[in-house]
Amino acid sequence: MKFRTALSTTLATLALSTTLMAGAHADPHHKKRVCNDCGKVTGVRVVEQHGKGGATGVIVGGLAGGLLGNQVGSGTGRDLATVAGAVGGAYAGKHIEGRMKTDKTWKVSVRYENGRTGTYSFADDPHMRKGDRVRKDGNGIVRG
Structure with a gap:
């Protein structure tokens, strides 16, 4: 008789714990922590x-452009070509320096x-x- 009581108590405990464990997983409020x-x-x-071109690019470009412009034409045309070359060279020099950085x-x-x-x-x-x-x-x- 003692054995039967112990066995039925063990089985009841096992059934209850299985039900509780299954319920914990089925709980819709049980979510994975994020x-x-x-x-x-x-x-x-x-x-x-x-990068941005700086004074170095402007100066070097202006000098190179001015020298090239000075090689074109004569008189007033040469002066205009020198100024245009210097301005264009300064602009180009700034952008070239920027691409190098x-x-x-x-x-x-x-x-x-x-x-x-x-x-x-x-x-x-x-x-x-x-x-x-x-x-x-x-x-x-x-x-x-």
Whole structure:
């Protein structure tokens, strides 16, 4: 008799715990916790931006343009050609210097677990690729 009571108590306890465990998984209010600072890299692209030309480009370009303009024509025509060459050379020199000062920026796009997205800029290659797991760190992101 003792054995039967112990057996039925054990079976009742087992049935109750199984029901409770099944109910915990079926609970519609039981949700996976979302990390608001965790996400995946969705894309990485390198953007090249031309720098700004400065005084050096203007001066060198103006001198070169003036010298070339001075080789054309004679008299007043030569003077006008010299001035036009200097102005054109200064303009060209500024833009040439700007193209020589190209900066690269790495743009990393992220989709967070909560559905938000963000894009972060890096002056140097962050060595992140599409699919990498990252987390927010201050105003930037780090692998994580």
